[in-house]
Amino acid sequence: MFLKRLVLVNFRNLEDLSWNPHRGINIITGDNAQGKTNLLEAINFCTSGASFRTSREREMVRQGADFLKINSLMEKNGSQYEISVEMAKDSKLEFKLNGLKQVKNKLFQPGMSVSFTPSDLDLVRGNPAGRRRWMDAELCCFEARYIYNMQNYNRVLTQKNNLLREKIKTSGYNEILETFNTQLADYGSRIIHARLSQLGRLSSMLKNVYRDITSGKEDIYFKYFSSIPLVDKLNLNAIKKSFLDTMMEKNSEEKFKRQSLVGPHRDDLNFFVNNMDARHFCSRGQQRSIVLALKISVINVYRLEYGEYPVLLMDDVLLELDESRQAGMTGLFELPLQVFITSTALPENFPADYRAVKITNGQLT
Ligand SMILES: Nc1ncnc2c1ncn2[C@@H]1O[C@H](COP(=O)(O)OP(=O)(O)O)[C@@H](O)[C@H]1O
Ligand SMILES: [Mg+2]
Known part of the structure; x- marks a missing residue:
């Protein structure tokens, strides 16, 4: 996937911006609060239909303006297409593919971009919820019906927790609880099964990437810790039974x-x-190297899935990775991959060719 042209009108502080990015590595520099992250957010939006910053889309309209426009020319597997997004005052976002109205769900596939932001740097040492979010959003997003199963699982889980908080005397308590448990086992076993099969696919890739990043000095593996005993990890029915038991x-x-x-x-x-x-x-x-290796591995998984690399968006993380870790990305930067990196300063000894642009007060220079 390549972004060939981007035109923004009233996207946050980017009032009127037109850009033909480089096919390889783009480094976007600028002082704080000039619009670097806003630019990445716009790219994220036209590759996924979602913002990595907010679910309240109206926030993206420039303050004081009454509409927003994003127009992008993309290239995927050799063909070009135009995606445009518009939002007029008080109305919903409207998506178009090559000038024709299109519903959002039909327009975007998961895995067209991978973002790497400062909050990812805490993935390894942070709380389990962050790692579960990572598995759900980045690792399993393209598994058939994964999001559907997650939504249903969460809905039933909330209902079950509400019931457990109520008095046991509630009429039909045990029967209702049993129904919830059956539904949870059904959706939940599919979630665990999908996580385990994607993790299985990731495992050897991560080992190789991590060894490269650390110049062969360190080995990595991971373990999925489940709250239910998992004997036959690839058997959906066995997982479901164990969950119910x-x-x-x-x-x-x-x-x-x-x-x-x-x-x-x-x-x-x-x-x-x-x-x-x-x-x-x-x-x-080392924890940052693990996250970097995970991102690189996920990029490779998407490539296997779709036949083409996603766009990589790195927001403010480059200077957090020291020179040896940047050098560990050399292999990545040799791939036919389009990368957008924001940074307050240009890196020294960057391990690959790049094109730099500067953003000042919402304008590219
Ligand atoms: N809807 C909006 N309208 C106008 N300005 C906005 C809007 N949302 C955010 N901004 C402004 O955009 C500026 C740049 O943000 P950002 O892209 O995060 O900067 P940085 O270059 O540090 O990454 C900030 O000053 C912020 O106040
Ligand atoms: Mg920023």
Whole structure:
């Protein structure tokens, strides 16, 4: 996927911007609050239909303006197409493909861009919820019906937790709980199954990428920790049965604690470098290398899935990676991959050719 042209009108502080980015690495420099992240957000929007900053789309309209326009020319697997997005005052976003109105869900496929932002840098040492979000949003997004299963799982989970918080005397309590458990086992086992199969696919890729980044000095592996026993990890029915059995076992404890205690919403993914738990034993730099290796591996997974690399968006993370880690990206930068990197300063000894633009007060110079 390549972005060939981008025209923005009233996109946050980017009042009127027109740009033909380079096919390879684009470094966007500028002082703080000039519009670097806004520019990446606009690219993210026209490759995914979503913002990595907000779900309140109206925020993207420039303050004081009454409409927003994004027009982009993309190239995918050799063909070009134009995506435009418009939002007039008080009305919804409108999407067009080659000038014809199109519903958002038909226009965007998951995995057309990968973003790497400062909040990702905490993925390894941060809380389990962040790692689950990563698995859901980035690793499993293109698995058939994954998002559908997640939405349904979360809906039933909320209903079950509401019930557990109510008095046990509620009429039909046990029957309702059993129905919720059956539904949770159905959706939840599919979620766990999808996570495990995507992780299985990622595993050897991550090992190789991480070894490259660390010049062969360090080995990595990960483990999926589940709140239910997983004996036959690739068998959906076995996962479902184990999930149901565990909920039955924990039935009294769940009633006592008044919350749901098992399922994919309680699971975690942990990384081990040279056999040590990366959360506790790795330096900040090593933890960043793991995240970098994960991003590179995901890019490769998308390539296998779609036959083409996604666009890579790196917001303010370049200077957080020291020179040896930047050098570890050389292999990545040799791929036919379009990259957008924001940074307050140009990096020294950057390991590949790039084209730089500067943004000042919403204008490219
Ligand atoms: N809807 C909006 N209308 C006008 N300006 C906005 C809007 N949303 C954000 N901004 C402004 O855009 C500026 C640049 O933001 P950003 O792209 O995050 O800067 P940076 O270059 O540091 O990444 C900020 O000063 C912010 O106030
Ligand atoms: Mg920024």
